[in-house]
Amino acid sequence: MSMETYETHGPSVGKYMIGFILSVILTLLAFGAVMLGWLDGWSLNLKVAYFAGLAIIQIAVQMIFFLHLGEGPDAKWNITSVWFTVFCVFIIIYGTWWTMQHLNYQVMGSNGRVAVVDQIQQLRSVSAQETNLSEETAAAPADMVSEQEEGLNRQ
Amino acid sequence: MSSSILLGRLTDPNAHALDMLKHEPIVLYTVISIGVIGALVLAAITLMGWWKPLWRNWITTVDHKRIGIMYIILAIVMLVRGFADAIMMRTHQAMAFVDTAAMTSPETAKLAAESAGFLDSDHYSQIFTAHGTIMIFFMATPMLFGIFNYIIPLQIGARDVAFPFLNNLGFWITFAGAILINISLGLGAFARGGWLNYAPYSDIIHSPGTGTDYYLWSLQLSGIATTIGAVNFIATIMTMRAPGMSMFKMPVFTWTSLVSNILILMIYPPLTVVFILLALDRYAGAHFFTNDGQGNPMLYVDLVWVFGHPEVYVLVLPAFGILSEIVPNFSHKRLFGYTSMVWATLVILILSFIVWGHHFFTMGGGTAVNTVFAIATMIIAIPTGVKVFNWLFTMYKGRISFEPPMLWAMGMIFTFVGGGLTGVLLSIVPADWQIHNSAFLVAHFHHTIIGGVVFSYLGGLAYWFPKVFGVKPNRALGIASFWCWFIGFHVAFYPIYYVGLEGITRRLQHFTDPGLQPALITAMIGVFIIALGIICFVLQVLGVIVYGFRHRGKLPVQDNDSWGAGRSLEWATSSPPPAYNFATIPTVHTTDAFWDMKQSGHVRQTTGFHKIHMPSNTAAGFWAGMLLVALGFGLVWHIWWLVAVTFVGTIAVIIAHSFLGNEDGYYIPAEEVQKTEDELTAFLTHKGATA
Numbered sequence: 001m002s003m004e005t006y007e008t009h010g011p012s013v014g015k016y017m018i019g020f021i022l023s024v025i026l027t028l029l030a031f032g033a034v035m036l037g038w039l040d041g042w043s044l045n046l047k048v049a050y051f052a053g054l055a056i057i058q059i060a061v062q063m064i065f066f067l068h069l070g071e072g073p074d075a076k077w078n079i080t081s082v083w084f085t086v087f088c089v090f091i092i093i094y095g096t097w098w099t100m101q102h103l104n105y106q107v108m109g110s111n112g113r114v115a116v117v118d119q120i121q122q123l124r125s126v127s128a129q130e131t132n133l134s135e136e137t138a139a140a141p142a143d144m145v146s147e148q149e150e151g152l153n154r155q
Numbered sequence: 156m157s158s159s160i161l162l163g164r165l166t167d168p169n170a171h172a173l174d175m176l177k178h179e180p181i182v183l184y185t186v187i188s189i190g191v192i193g194a195l196v197l198a199a200i201t202l203m204g205w206w207k208p209l210w211r212n213w214i215t216t217v218d219h220k221r222i223g224i225m226y227i228i229l230a231i232v233m234l235v236r237g238f239a240d241a242i243m244m245r246t247h248q249a250m251a252f253v254d255t256a257a258m259t260s261p262e263t264a265k266l267a268a269e270s271a272g273f274l275d276s277d278h279y280s281q282i283f284t285a286h287g288t289i290m291i292f293f294m295a296t297p298m299l300f301g302i303f304n305y306i307i308p309l310q311i312g313a314r315d316v317a318f319p320f321l322n323n324l325g326f327w328i329t330f331a332g333a334i335l336i337n338i339s340l341g342l343g344a345f346a347r348g349g350w351l352n353y354a355p356y357s358d359i360i361h362s363p364g365t366g367t368d369y370y371l372w373s374l375q376l377s378g379i380a381t382t383i384g385a386v387n388f389i390a391t392i393m394t395m396r397a398p399g400m401s402m403f404k405m406p407v408f409t410w411t412s413l414v415s416n417i418l419i420l421m422i423y424p425p426l427t428v429v430f431i432l433l434a435l436d437r438y439a440g441a442h443f444f445t446n447d448g449q450g451n452p453m454l455y456v457d458l459v460w461v462f463g464h465p466e467v468y469v470l471v472l473p474a475f476g477i478l479s480e481i482v483p484n485f486s487h488k489r490l491f492g493y494t495s496m497v498w499a500t501l502v503i504l505i506l507s508f509i510v511w512g513h514h515f516f517t518m519g520g521g522t523a524v525n526t527v528f529a530i531a532t533m534i535i536a537i538p539t540g541v542k543v544f545n546w547l548f549t550m551y552k553g554r555i556s557f558e559p560p561m562l563w564a565m566g567m568i569f570t571f572v573g574g575g576l577t578g579v580l581l582s583i584v585p586a587d588w589q590i591h592n593s594a595f596l597v598a599h600f601h602h603t604i605i606g607g608v609v610f611s612y613l614g615g616l617a618y619w620f621p622k623v624f625g626v627k628p629n630r631a632l633g634i635a636s637f638w639c640w641f642i643g644f645h646v647a648f649y650p651i652y653y654v655g656l657e658g659i660t661r662r663l664q665h666f667t668d669p670g671l672q673p674a675l676i677t678a679m680i681g682v683f684i685i686a687l688g689i690i691c692f693v694l695q696v697l698g699v700i701v702y703g704f705r706h707r708g709k710l711p712v713q714d715n716d717s718w719g720a721g722r723s724l725e726w727a728t729s730s731p732p733p734a735y736n737f738a739t740i741p742t743v744h745t746t747d748a749f750w751d752m753k754q755s756g757h758v759r760q761t762t763g764f765h766k767i768h769m770p771s772n773t774a775a776g777f778w779a780g781m782l783l784v785a786l787g788f789g790l791v792w793h794i795w796w797l798v799a800v801t802f803v804g805t806i807a808v809i810i811a812h813s814f815l816g817n818e819d820g821y822y823i824p825a826e827e828v829q830k831t832e833d834e835l836t837a838f839l840t841h842k843g844a845t846a
Contacts (some may be wrong), residue, residue, distance in 0.1 A: 106519035
C-alpha cells in the first residue's frame with residue numbers, strides 16, 4: 001500500500017488502531033459480562049442500561065474513528081445531521097416507550113406486559129386466598145397462567 | 156393450504172384468486188376495459204414505431220425533467236384510479252339506506268341493510284382502503300416527486316440531480332409499486348383495513364387473504380423509492396446550488412422541499428420497519444402485533460403514526476412552497492417575510508414530529524400523553540398561520556392577476572384555513588372523544604389534503620406548465636377546472652362534517668337513518684362536480700399532447716419567462732428547458748435571483764459556450780423495477796422460487812449496472828449548445844421586434 005492511499009483515507013493509521021482497540025474492549029465488556037456472569041446480581045433495568053450504554057458508546061466510537069465524523073470539509077453538516085438523527089431517534093424511542101406504557105396500562109384486555117403481569121398476579125391471589133380450594137383445583141388457573149406466559153401458539 | 160410449488164397460493168381455493176372477477180361485475184368490466192385499452196395502446200405504439208424513441212428518450216432516461224414528467228403522468232393516472240374509488244363510495248353511500256323501522260324482525264332488517272347499495276361490504280372495504288392508499292402513496296407522493304424532479308434542479312441552477320441513476324431507479328420502483336397495487340384489482344383482493352391497516356385486523360388470523368400482502372409489498376416498494384428519492388434531493392439541494400446561493404437565498408419552494416425530504420428520511424424508516432415486523436407476523440409466525448404471544452397491536456398503531464402524521468406534512472410543506480412561488484408572481488410583489496417563512500418551515504419540521512400521539516387520544520393515552528400531544532398539535536397551527544398571513548400580506552396592495560395558478564392559490568388559502576380550524580377542534584381531547592373516528596374526521600382530513608395539498612399541486616402544475624411545454628394550458632379550461640374542484644369540494648365535504656356530527660362513523664357501509672340521506676346525496680353531487688374539474692384538467696393535458704404531435708415531439712423553444720413575472724432561476728432558462736438546463740450556470744446575488752437579474756440589466760450570454768458533461772442513459776432502473784413487480788407478486792402469492800429468482804436478479808442488475816454502466820457519461824459539444832441557445836436568442840429577438 002502506498003502513502004497516497006493513506007492520504008485519501010485520512011491522516012494516520014493511529015486513529016484506526018485506537019478505534020479498533022476501543023471497539024474490541026467495548027465488545028469484550030459486553031460478551032464478558034454475559035459469559036463470565038459479572039452481572040448476575042444486577043436488576044433487569046441495570047442490565048439493560050449497561051448493554052444499551054455499551055452499544056451507544058460503540059456507535060460513537062465507530063462514527064468518530066472509522067467514519068471520520070468531524071473531519072473533512074463537510075464536518076459541520078455531518079455533525080449537525082448526527083445530532084439531528086440522535087434527536088429524532090430519541091423522540092421516536094422515548095415517545096413510543098412513554099405512550100406504550102400508558103396504552104398498556106389503560107387499554108382493557110391488552111397483552112402488554114404490565115396488564116398480563118397484573119392479571120396473573122390477580123389470578124394467583126384470587127385462586128390461592130379467596131376461594132380456599134384444594135391444591136389440585138388451584139393448580140388449574142396456574143397452568144393457564146404459565147401457558148399465557150409462554151405465549152400461545154396460533155393454530 | 157393446498158398451494159403448489161410452481162404457482163404458490165394462486166391454485167389454493169382458500170386464497171380466492173379469481174373470486175372478485177367471478178362475483179363482482181364492476182371489477183370484471185374494469186379489468187376487461189383496462190385490458191382492451193392497454194392492448195390498444197401497445198398496438199398503437201407498435202404500429203407507429205414508437206418503441207425505440209420511447210425506450211431511448213423516456214424509459215432509460217436519467218434526465219430529471221423527463222423523469223419528473225413520468226412521475227406526474229403516473230400520478231395523474233393513479234388520481235383517476237383513486238377518484239373512481241371515491242365516486243363509487245359516495246354513490247354507494249348515497250344509495251345504501253334502509254328504513255329498518257318498516258322491517259318485521261331485527262334479522263330481516265340486518266339482511267336488508269347489508270344488501271342496500273350496489274357494493275357488498277367486502278368490496279366496499281377494499282375500495283376505501285385502496286382509495287386512501289393510492290391517493291397518498293401513489294398519487295400525492297409521485298406528484299410531489301414529479302414536481303421536485305422538474306423544478307428543484309432548475310430553481311437552484313443545477314444541471315441535474317446529485318444521483319441521476321438513483322432518480323431513474325426510484326421512479327421505476329414507484330412504478331412497480333403502482334403496478335402491484337393494481338394487480339390486486341383482478342387477482343385476489345386488496346386490503347380492507349383502511350389506509351394504515353391497523354393490526355390486529357391486518358394479522359394473518361383476521362386477514363388471511365392476499366389483501367394485506369398486496370398492501371404491505373406495494374407500500375414497501377413505494378417507501379423504498381421515496382427514501383432514495385429523498386436522499387437524492389437532499390444531496391442535490393445541499394451540494395449543487397448555483398454559486399452565491401447560500402441557504403438563506405434559496406427559493407422558498409426549494410426550502411420546503413428540502414425540509415419535506417428531511418422529514419421523509421426521518422419517517423419512512425419507521426414505516427419500513429413496522430411493515431417488515433407485520434410481514435414477519437404474517438409470514439414467519441412472529442408475534443409483534445398479535446393479541447397473543449406477548450404481542451401488542453397498539454405498538455403497530457404507535458409506530459405507523461410516527462410515520463403517518465409527519466407524512467401529512469411531507470405532502471403539505473412543498474404545497475406551501477408552491478404557494479410561496481405563485482402568490483408573489485401573480486401579485487407582482489416580493490414574498491412578504493421570506494425569513495419567517497423559512498423559520499416557520501423549520502418549526503413545522505420539528506413540531507410535526509411530536510404530534511403523532513393525537514391519533515390515539517381515545518385509545519388509552521393517559522392525561523399526560525394526551526396533554527402533550529394535544530398542545531403540540533395546537534401549536535403547529537401557529538407556524539402554519541404565519542405562512543397564511545405571509546401570503547395574505549404578499550397579496551395586500553399587490554397587483555393581482557387572476558390567472559389559473561393564482562386562483563388555485565387563493566382557493567387553497569381559503570379552503571386550507573377551514574381544514575386547519577376543524578383540525579384544531581379535533582386536537583382538543585374532550586372534543587375528540589366525541590368526534591373521533593366519525594365522518595367529521597373524514598371531512599377534516601379531506602379538507603386539508605384536498606384544500607391544502609391537491610389545490611396547491613394542481614396550482615403548481617398550472618404554474619410550471621408553460622415552463623415544461625413552452626405553451627400555457629388552455630386558460631378557460633383551467634379556470635373551469637378550478638371552479639369545479641373548488642365548488643365540488645365544498646359541496647362534497649360540508650355534508651360529511653354534518654353527518655359526522657350526527658353520528659355516522661367512518662368506514663360505514665350502510666345506514667339506517669333515512670334523515671341523513673339528503674346530506675349524502677349532496678356529497679355525491681359534489682363528487683360529480685369534482686369529476687368535471689378532473690375532466691377539464693385532463694382535457695388541458697390532451698391539448699398539449701395534440702400540440703406535441705403537431706411538432707412531432709420536438710417542442711419549439713419559447714419565452715423563458717412565461718408569466719412575465721418570474722422571480723426564481725427556473726425562469727432564467729428557455730421553455731422547455733434544454734437537456735443541460737443552463738448553458739452557463741448563473742451566479743446568485745440575492746433571493747429572487749432571476750428578478751434581480753432582470754432588475755440589474757443582466758445580459759444573457761449568447762456566444763462562447765463550452766461543452767457540457769451529461770450522465771448516460773441506463774436500462775438498469777427499468778429492469779430492477781420490473782423484477783421488483785415479480786418479487787412483490789411472488790411474495791403475495793407465496794411463489795417462493797419466483798421470490799428467490801427476482802430477489803437475486805434485482806441485486807444482480809444493480810451490481811451489474813455499477814460495473815457495466817457508463818458512469819463517465821458523455822459530452823454535449825459546444826457547437827450543439829450554441830445551436831440550442833441560438834434558437835432561444837432568435838425567439839427573444841423576434842419577440843422584442845414584434846412586441
